[in-house]
Amino acid sequence: MKLATLKNGRKDGRLVVVSTDLRLAVDATHIAPTLLDAVERWSDAAPQLAALYELLNAGAAPGAFAFDPAQAAAPLPRAPQWCDGSAFLNHGRLMEKAFDTAPIPDIETVPLMYQGGSDDLLGPHDDLPLPDEAHGIDFEGEFGVIVGEVPMGCPAPLARSRILLLVQINDVSLRAFGPREMRTGFGFFQAKPSSSFAPVAVTPDEIGEAWHDARVQLDLNVDYNGQRFGHPNGGEMNFGFDQLIAHAAKTRKLSAGTIVGSGTVSNAGGARGSACIAERRAIEQIADGASTTPFMRFGDRVRMEARWQDRPVFGVIEQRVVQAAAPQA
Numbered sequence: 001m002k003l004a005t006l007k008n009g010r011k012d013g014r015l016v017v018v019s020t021d022l023r024l025a026v027d028a029t030h031i032a033p034t035l036l037d038a039v040e041r042w043s044d045a046a047p048q049l050a051a052l053y054e055l056l057n058a059g060a061a062p063g064a065f066a067f068d069p070a071q072a073a074a075p076l077p078r079a080p081q082w083c084d085g086s087a088f089l090n091h092g093r094l095m096e097k098a099f100d101t102a103p104i105p106d107i108e109t110v111p112l113m114y115q116g117g118s119d120d121l122l123g124p125h126d127d128l129p130l131p132d133e134a135h136g137i138d139f140e141g142e143f144g145v146i147v148g149e150v151p152m153g154c155p156a157p158l159a160r161s162r163i164l165l166l167v168q169i170n171d172v173s174l175r176a177f178g179p180r181e182m183r184t185g186f187g188f189f190q191a192k193p194s195s196s197f198a199p200v201a202v203t204p205d206e207i208g209e210a211w212h213d214a215r216v217q218l219d220l221n222v223d224y225n226g227q228r229f230g231h232p233n234g235g236e237m238n239f240g241f242d243q244l245i246a247h248a249a250k251t252r253k254l255s256a257g258t259i260v261g262s263g264t265v266s267n268a269g270g271a272r273g274s275a276c277i278a279e280r281r282a283i284e285q286i287a288d289g290a291s292t293t294p295f296m297r298f299g300d301r302v303r304m305e306a307r308w309q310d311r312p313v314f315g316v317i318e319q320r321v322v323q324a325a326a327p328q329a
Helices: 035-040 042-057 089-099 154-162 176-185 204-210 242-246 277-288
Strands: 002-005 014-018 024-027 081-083 112-118 126-131 141-147 163-170 200-202 221-225 226-229 260-261 301-308 316-321
Touching: 002 035, 014 035, 014 042, 024 042, 081 226, 081 242, 089 277, 112 242, 141 221, 141 242, 154 163, 154 242, 163 204, 163 242, 163 260, 163 301, 200 204, 204 301, 242 260
Parallel strands: 081 260, 126 316
Antiparallel strands: 002 014, 002 200, 014 024, 081 112, 141 163, 141 260, 163 200, 221 226, 221 301, 301 316
């Protein structure tokens, strides 16, 4: 099943069901007005949405219309929580080696995670408005999951059953703020502006055997200013999404609609390129003693897409970085 949120002038948009080839959509607000409402009532809403999905794919859904991803918001334009992990240890090891930082204790057994802003999640074709190029603007391609309610202390096997939907994410980063914020011990805040999402959230069965071991085992194809930047595969996560959810829920319950991210998709060896500029800069630093790839400038574009059996899954993130407008009095 594939679900999306279309912009309608309201903060949470309106829920639509999208065909498997992403060409058609049909209104689903008679089942649930928004995706957040659907995930909060998943046991009731999911069977009805699945039936509508079958009708749509069979060409029998009344009122079906052409799906325009440019009109899509993030599947959840705002969510109860956005918890982003760093589950690809290759990414962190490259950073440590490039910049000679001390290894993080327990990195092999305890996932890294921060809590980002979830009140303003961007759509797949929204511009990325940011205040200053000097802040080290970077994209980060990753996968994520939307969960149902997760009880506090939930173990990983039970956590896996709470995964409702899969999503694809551009977790925008401002690298100039990161080092100071990490040194404080409080973690990221200014370094993490609004993240953006591919237009469609999908149930795990939509990617068949590529959903395995609580990992999205798909290539994430990243193009930067029209050139292929990388195509790392999500299967190399050192911690599966079940483990990330269990980590997040160790001392708190997670509300339905919480999004948990994988962190930057990263593969050992470097043959598949990178999903963020910082990782490429780290590789350059290790190989040549200096980083040469600059961070993003206003007008730069990034495109991200994952496909399964050469078919679209989440749709495409395609965005341009622009200078944010000055605040009005």
